[in-house]
Amino acid sequence: MDYRLRIDGQDHAVSVPEDMPLLWVLRDVLGLTGTKFGCGAGLCGACTVHLDGAAARSCLTPVSMATGKEIVTIAGLSSTRVGRAVQGAWLAQDVVQCGYCQPGQMLSAAALLTDNSDPSDDEIDAGMSGNICRCGTYQRIRAAIRHAADELSA
Amino acid sequence: MTGKAVQMGRREILKTGALAGAALAIGIALPARAAGADKGGQAFLPHAVLAIMPDGTVTLYLPKTEMGQGVHTAIAMLIAEELEVAPSAFSIDIPPGDSVRFGDISQSTGGSTSMRELWAPLRQAAADTRMALVMAAARKWGVKATDCRARDGVIHRLDETSRLTYGEVCLDAAAWPLPAGTALKSPDDYRVLGKDQVRLDGEAKVKGTAQFGIDVRLPGMLTAALQQSPVFGGALRKVEEGAALAVAGVRQVVALDDAVAVLADNYWSAQQGLAALEPGWDEGPHAQLDQSAIVEPIVTAVSGPGTEAFNQGDVAEAMKASRQTVEAVYQQAFQAHAAMEPGNCVAHFTGNACEIWTGTQIPSAVRKQVASATGLPVEAVTVHNFLLGGGFGRRLEADMVLRTVQIARRASVPVKLVWSREEDVRHDLYRPYYADRLVAGLGEDRKPVAWRHHIAGSSIMARLYPRYYKGVDGDAVEGAKTIPYTVPSRRLEWTRQESAVPTSWWRGVGGLRSAFAVESFIDELAVAAKSDPVAYRRDLLRDPRAVAVLDLAAERAGWGRRLPEGQGQGVALIHLWDTYMAQVVEVEARENEQPRVLRVVVAVDCGQPVNPAGIRAQVEGGVVFGLSATLFGEITVAGGQVQQSNFHDYRVLRMNEAPLVETHIVDSREAPGGMGEPPTAAVGPALANAVFAATGRRVRTLPLARNLWV
Ligand code: FES
Ligand code: FES
Numbered sequence: 081m082d083y084r085l086r087i088d089g090q091d092h093a094v095s096v097p098e099d100m101p102l103l104w105v106l107r108d109v110l111g112l113t114g115t116k117f118g119c120g121a122g123l124c125g126a127c128t129v130h131l132d133g134a135a136a137r138s139c140l141t142p143v144s145m146a147t148g149k150e151i152v153t154i155a156g157l158s159s160t161r162v163g164r165a166v167q168g169a170w171l172a173q174d175v176v177q178c179g180y181c182q183p184g185q186m187l188s189a190a191a192l193l194t195d196n197s198d199p200s201d202d203e204i205d206a207g208m209s210g211n212i213c214r215c216g217t218y219q220r221i222r223a224a225i226r227h228a229a230d231e232l233s234a
Numbered sequence: 235m236t237g238k239a240v241q242m243g244r245r246e247i248l249k250t251g252a253l254a255g256a257a258l259a260i261g262i263a264l265p266a267r268a269a270g271a272d273k274g275g276q277a278f279l280p281h282a283v284l285a286i287m288p289d290g291t292v293t294l295y296l297p298k299t300e301m302g303q304g305v306h307t308a309i310a311m312l313i314a315e316e317l318e319v320a321p322s323a324f325s326i327d328i329p330p331g332d333s334v335r336f337g338d339i340s341q342s343t344g345g346s347t348s349m350r351e352l353w354a355p356l357r358q359a360a361a362d363t364r365m366a367l368v369m370a371a372a373r374k375w376g377v378k379a380t381d382c383r384a385r386d387g388v389i390h391r392l393d394e395t396s397r398l399t400y401g402e403v404c405l406d407a408a409a410w411p412l413p414a415g416t417a418l419k420s421p422d423d424y425r426v427l428g429k430d431q432v433r434l435d436g437e438a439k440v441k442g443t444a445q446f447g448i449d450v451r452l453p454g455m456l457t458a459a460l461q462q463s464p465v466f467g468g469a470l471r472k473v474e475e476g477a478a479l480a481v482a483g484v485r486q487v488v489a490l491d492d493a494v495a496v497l498a499d500n501y502w503s504a505q506q507g508l509a510a511l512e513p514g515w516d517e518g519p520h521a522q523l524d525q526s527a528i529v530e531p532i533v534t535a536v537s538g539p540g541t542e543a544f545n546q547g548d549v550a551e552a553m554k555a556s557r558q559t560v561e562a563v564y565q566q567a568f569q570a571h572a573a574m575e576p577g578n579c580v581a582h583f584t585g586n587a588c589e590i591w592t593g594t595q596i597p598s599a600v601r602k603q604v605a606s607a608t609g610l611p612v613e614a615v616t617v618h619n620f621l622l623g624g625g626f627g628r629r630l631e632a633d634m635v636l637r638t639v640q641i642a643r644r645a646s647v648p649v650k651l652v653w654s655r656e657e658d659v660r661h662d663l664y665r666p667y668y669a670d671r672l673v674a675g676l677g678e679d680r681k682p683v684a685w686r687h688h689i690a691g692s693s694i695m696a697r698l699y700p701r702y703y704k705g706v707d708g709d710a711v712e713g714a715k716t717i718p719y720t721v722p723s724r725r726l727e728w729t730r731q732e733s734a735v736p737t738s739w740w741r742g743v744g745g746l747r748s749a750f751a752v753e754s755f756i757d758e759l760a761v762a763a764k765s766d767p768v769a770y771r772r773d774l775l776r777d778p779r780a781v782a783v784l785d786l787a788a789e790r791a792g793w794g795r796r797l798p799e800g801q802g803q804g805v806a807l808i809h810l811w812d813t814y815m816a817q818v819v820e821v822e823a824r825e826n827e828q829p830r831v832l833r834v835v836v837a838v839d840c841g842q843p844v845n846p847a848g849i850r851a852q853v854e855g856g857v858v859f860g861l862s863a864t865l866f867g868e869i870t871v872a873g874g875q876v877q878q879s880n881f882h883d884y885r886v887l888r889m890n891e892a893p894l895v896e897t898h899i900v901d902s903r904e905a906p907g908g909m910g911e912p913p914t915a916a917v918g919p920a921l922a923n924a925v926f927a928a929t930g931r932r933v934r935t936l937p938l939a940r941n942l943w944v
Binding site for chain 2: 121126157
């Protein structure tokens, strides 16, 4: 099937099966490798992208459901004010370790902050518990989300 | 393949011996390069880790693998301090595997050895390089080197009449012999070491441009999905290729002795093709193997005699004379590594050469193993290394690379093999299942006078270095042979007990296992002595550095303060990998509920801190990693197959379960100790001790969450 996809502000045309997950369209068909594969089962959040501003697990999102939507990956996160605040906070809090989970973490955090500009600790935990970090950067992710929230409300 | 021993030369085992806590790298030096030998005389290459170009570029060739632990940043700091450049000034190059290039410095990364190994030689190499540049400038000016000084990549005359950049003098420096033995800075003059440095790889990782092995794409490359024999030791009996080849995008099916792979234009098509296959397996000798048949012999072994690993005094006599004996058996489960980046490798085999692209902790050993597997000379094998999305010891093995090479040899194009998470969990090389039995005799003063410890489990050392295995696994007994506490008579025994489950290094290595057993047991002795766990430990310590971290953690945690009902504090102390660490865990444990870890206070003395910010990151991350294993981590076997497959049944800590971690670093001028393993090793026993304090239940068999309320 032929699909048009709008990814990080750019239009792409692909010809792939309709049930092919967006993750593999991004990584293997288009060569956009910023979005990561972690579990393929919606369990880890490494593959998180935005579809029309909402966080989605691209490993479980068939390409047919992503067409016609505004897709944002880590490469395009800095195009929004919230995204820039999140990336700035990630650097300020020196969050990353191996970094592999972090694109997904930042996309989830940006979606959380878009919905709720001043999340409580419990709301942060609830919004982020779908994203695993094996390196254990959770404490800094929490701090970075608060940092970004402060930045956004300033 | 996983059981195959790797033959290694004497030098190799000495280098890798560091992994087992063997003597470290005293006097290791980087080989000096013939001046200006490379790049057509267009650069100053003082030694293998640095290149200085006339345009001022300073390239740092990383001799270690960055897998999240911050070694890139720490290495840059070591060199920056003595070279007199900013840590962020380097352009970074990840060199291919090469066992000659770095001389005595091992390209292997593991066992918390990097800073211990590199601390002396890299600073010396950087100081000598700086001296060469200063001397070149002094020659130009016709002054003495002592009339010049270097700062931020610029050489100044002390009278400030002239200045030259490193780039301007580098070719002249290259034409002269490299100075040796340049005096190193006094710690009082450090401008970089011991100061917080944000990660140098942070920006690329935040932008999402950092490239991991799994991101490699080559022209004409096919991507492969893999299914290996579900039963350990099984073989592929038959496979009908047709069903896979009918899937759009599938190009080839590769049948191997014990696995089948489907090659396609993309990973999704490869997985669809694999799912369409119905391979038949010969299940082999382990088809009936269950967990109990693996565990029973290990647990039984520790109640009998083992091979002596250490003996001091007459333990039997001392035990008889003691007033009270305490005995406990601890069991620790098989663990998978489950790094966030699943296993992957790209290989291109052309018949007379083989090129590999992968993230590995052992690039030069991988090169040798690919050479021996293919029959190619080592020079015909190239191993390009990448950032790792977590290592934790998994990439200290070459099995994933060798598997990819098997497939690539049957294809005419480069092949990228990607492990599904399910394959990654079910075909890991696991942390061994271990049992520890400890018996202590307490004297009149309730202090231990006799101590007997017997460890049983799989030996990783015996598999990897069979020629050097002399009946005791030096890694497995680390942290049990030497303990922080004074006990007059002590005996340690070891029994090697293998099963069909392949085993390998896992963050914390043998010391972690010892730490759980010894630190749980000393807590049990404190209880038997009706003594406070911190005070009881302190009474048995002689080393002031150990006392200092214990007291610091206790003080910062508010040890002994009143806690709400259902909460408890637990402590653990380790001296491993040349680092002293104490942790106090605070936990809430309500009946029939999963315990909640509230707070972890960590005091660490790892010698001269290289990057305090990096140390804190390792503590925070290592604590989470250790909590995952202690609370949940468990690989079990039924019918010869691993029962877990993904993050739903191989649980790891999530953000809502992650405690607040506070790190307190002792200022020290001692040589640096390791920081990758200690936080993971110390948190397990501190948690179990806290759960005991909260509930009165002593969990001796891990994982804790499953065994607490049964
Ligand atoms: S890869 Fe999509 S949730 Fe894990
Ligand atoms: S930073 Fe390594 S998995 Fe999150």
